[in-house]
Amino acid sequence: MVIEQRDVFRWADPLLLALVLTVIFMIVAMVWGVSARGHLYSRNDLQDWWGPLDMLPPELNEELIREQQSQFARWLKGIRLAMRCFNLGLVLLAVSGILALVPPDHEATPLWRWTAAGAVAATVVGIGVARAWPGVRTRVWPRDRR
Incomplete structure (x- = not known):
């Protein structure tokens, strides 16, 4: 249509550029999120795969725990990237909405479209300020002190 x-x-x-970038960042967010999920598993998963962990040789048990910690770190890195791409995609979607709502030069009654564009812009700024405010930010992990 554009x-x-x-x-x-x-x-x-x-x-058009904002819409294309929105699609790209949303797809990248999904790909990174799905890819990262393969690195996340629990101690119960380890027991399902290997049997009771306390029955394993201590060296193997320690190796499995180290590997799980390493995989968790990879998951955390991947999911953070996915979240950043998703958030950027949302911002670009809002920018696309603003660009679509701004009236063309020949519009007879541009006030309503300018008002709608301003409302979207104010919402984006408000959400951005709220997310940047200490205590409002979402943490991936309780110890995550970004």
């Missing part, structure tokens, strides 16, 4: 009806949008090219 390509075919360029006269409906004030800034069609930036809108």
Whole structure:
């Protein structure tokens, strides 16, 4: 629609770029999230795979625990990247909405569209400020003190 009806949008090219980047970041977020999930497993999973851990030789038990810790670190790194891509995708989606709502130059009643674009922009800024505020940020892990 953006390509075919360029006269409906004030800034069609930036809108198209924002939409394409939104899709890219959302897809990357899903890929990283799914990829990271393969590195997350619990001690119960280890017992399901290996049997009771206290029955294993101590060296093997320690090796399994070290490997689980290493895999957890890989999961944490991957899920953080996925979250950043997802959040950036959401911001780009909001930017796309703003660019789509801004009225073209020839619009007879631009006030409503400018108001809608401003409402979306204010919401994005408000959410950004709230997320940056200490105590509001979401933590992936309780010890995670970003």
